Amino acid sequence: MNRAPGSRRPALFVDKDGTLVIDVPYNADPARLEWQPAAPQALAAVARAGLAIVVVSNQPGLALGRFSAAEFERLRRAIADRLQAEAGVVLTDFVFCPHAPGADGAPACGCRKPEPGLLIDAAERHGLDLAASWMVGDTLDDVEAGRRAGCRAILYDSGGETVWRAGPMRTPHARLQDWDEVVHRVLADRVEARP
Template structure:
């Protein structure tokens, strides 16, 4: 695990992929992979959302990288720290291992939104595509053959901005609330699917 020098990006690359431009399955964490808990800092509160496990399993089987990209504004707001985040991640990795699925990397941005004291232009906070682009550079990924699963319009907007062709909005977390806004993102280069 590494934290960038200025503290604006945490990355944990857990596996290596063969050279070549591999596609990836990008996943939001809270509300997509695990049940939504505001400002989650307690590992005991981590509960997997079973509906995405099949997506991860299939991506693992197909040799696609599986990458978590998550906004963690609770860190930037001072509600919890990187140690708490790491403990939650460790619990998540343990639960996923018990389901026989593998996460290749996790990227986390601590910036709150601008209206909550965050920077006006964060490179990494979704809907900016920085975490996806950084993952593509680190893991040699082909963004043009990748997809993102998320529960919010900002997840899918990050995917679109990174050049992904597909965004899948899950109904968990904020998915029901953001369904209409997510559909507006669709165009000839970016497909939006709800489920």
């Protein structure tokens, strides 16, 4: 896709656990990695439409000692390698928060979702247009992070949300249950946005 010089590219920011992959708590073993149904193919369709693909993940297991930085790096590489091999998807980035939440469960840093820091940093680093981007995640913390960063947000309703704490920044633009629906919504929006 050709863009004018200096223009910024839209992105699909994707949560990892419960959204891109089946959630296995504190997993850092590539052998236990299993995609959500149709997720790689969906990312491929979105990438073909010109969106950058950025995985955005909270990883408190690092701070809690559940796995090492080297183990998590192997998992990150496995995700990137498998997406490319299985669906031709080249990730623009894979950003993560290595911090545990505070004692009250709230973020103790600016990068743990629902804080928007990871998305904003990735947008600055890669020249991404947050207003033209989407955040897809299985919890309302993902939705809030996306909305606070200036993106539209989809709740991928795979059962990850258990608290349902409401608020204006926690209201998704769409609540969908499969990746085919996600692709349809994101790409339909791209068509509507054309002049």
